[in-house]
Amino acid sequence: MSRLRYLTAGESHGPGLTAVLDGVPAGLRVDVAAVDAELGRRQRGHGRGARQSIEQDRVRVLGGVRHGRTTGAPLALFVANRDAANWGDVLAVEPPEGGGSAAEPVRVPRPGHADLGGALLYDLDDIRDVIERASARETAARVACGAVAKALLAELGCVVASHVVAIGGVTAESGMDREDVAAVEASPVRCRDGAAACRMVAAIDAAAAAGDTVGGVVEVIAFGYPPGAGSYVQGDLRLRSRLARAVLAVPAIVGVEFGLGFAAAAAPGSRVHDPIVHDDERGYGRESNRAGGIEGGISTGAPVVLRAAMKPISTLREPLGSVEMGTHRRVESRFERSDVCAVPAVGIVLEAVVALELADAALDRFGGATVGDLVAAVGAYRRRIGER
Numbered sequence: 001m002s003r004l005r006y007l008t009a010g011e012s013h014g015p016g017l018t019a020v021l022d023g024v025p026a027g028l029r030v031d032v033a034a035v036d037a038e039l040g041r042r043q044r045g046h047g048r049g050a051r052q053s054i055e056q057d058r059v060r061v062l063g064g065v066r067h068g069r070t071t072g073a074p075l076a077l078f079v080a081n082r083d084a085a086n087w088g089d090v091l092a093v094e095p096p097e098g099g100g101s102a103a104e105p106v107r108v109p110r111p112g113h114a115d116l117g118g119a120l121l122y123d124l125d126d127i128r129d130v131i132e133r134a135s136a137r138e139t140a141a142r143v144a145c146g147a148v149a150k151a152l153l154a155e156l157g158c159v160v161a162s163h164v165v166a167i168g169g170v171t172a173e174s175g176m177d178r179e180d181v182a183a184v185e186a187s188p189v190r191c192r193d194g195a196a197a198c199r200m201v202a203a204i205d206a207a208a209a210a211g212d213t214v215g216g217v218v219e220v221i222a223f224g225y226p227p228g229a230g231s232y233v234q235g236d237l238r239l240r241s242r243l244a245r246a247v248l249a250v251p252a253i254v255g256v257e258f259g260l261g262f263a264a265a266a267a268p269g270s271r272v273h274d275p276i277v278h279d280d281e282r283g284y285g286r287e288s289n290r291a292g293g294i295e296g297g298i299s300t301g302a303p304v305v306l307r308a309a310m311k312p313i314s315t316l317r318e319p320l321g322s323v324e325m326g327t328h329r330r331v332e333s334r335f336e337r338s339d340v341c342a343v344p345a346v347g348i349v350l351e352a353v354v355a356l357e358l359a360d361a362a363l364d365r366f367g368g369a370t371v372g373d374l375v376a377a378v379g380a381y382r383r384r385i386g387e388r
């Protein structure tokens, strides 16, 4: 059962993206500058294309917030596409005067995109409709919603952070502390290991020079998330299943693992499971956190840790083969302005979707019409299980 729900609408080159975020308790302080800061973080990172310098994303709050605080009503968030002016006729709502088409129809589907599947599914002669909505530009709307979820989690003492642990086959150690956040943000690839970051930059530059692209892995960590969220009683309530669904809903994400992840499959149980301990101040806990903060579908109170793998960007400057729809002629795929690597940026999107899911699971468990109700319920639960 979802308390916090959101939907997005809008095209990549249309007027902008709209999100409706429903279920936010009343009384949450919403700082527009903080939402804009998250939008800005999504636009940065070595390997991104020219578009990011055209648009400095800003949110307009069109509903649900009054005098800086949520009212309990749905939030309406709008992020304008600054590039829209150059696309007016192509994406106009009204049909072109005199009939016909305002732009040359796109008929060559790009491999690794929704282009072919979408054109067949919706019976389109022009792939433009697919390109516009399947574009990862939509993730800006999710980041705006995620910024609100982050503000809600902050009320519970929870911070969601991320860092890059692999790009183009160059790897860095997983694991980060709250104190590492500044170093991660200062890195051009959001990697806290400076030497690995240099090699990652080189891998991106080499791919760019070859007309190719690279993917990678991002680790997301939620510090301070309360214990007791999620459940084992139904599969869809399990916290891992909820988070996996949210993470895999991000374009280009092809895999997710929690805690030790796939490495757990090769290790003996004695080196996988976390011994249980008790402390008079902190109540029950675990000696280690190899489970990644979730056992039996329920948060343990330890940091929630997951890693997500991003495939390389699909649009290549040295294009792959394709087929023109209609004529079935073999042609080279089209190149449309594109990133070489968006792994640093996807970390911000992942933080947003993880924050939304964790906030939703917390609201499901602890409820509350106001932020004060929620904070009080979490505090009462912590006391009941013996935390001081």
Ligand SMILES: Cc1cc2nc3c(=O)[nH]c(=O)nc-3n(C[C@H](O)[C@H](O)[C@H](O)COP(=O)(O)O)c2cc1C
Residues within 6 Å of the ligand: 049, 112, 113, 114, 134, 135, 136, 139, 250, 251, 252, 253, 311, 313, 314, 315, 337, 338, 339, 340, 342, 345, 346, 349
């Ligand atoms: C933040 C972000 C930026 C992206 N930028 C691009 C891009 O510039 N060019 C591109 O071809 N794909 C880009 N992608 C990936 C595509 O959106 C995605 O791979 C594509 O829509 C196909 O969907 P699928 O990966 O779910 O199969 C980006 C993804 C994200 C999350």
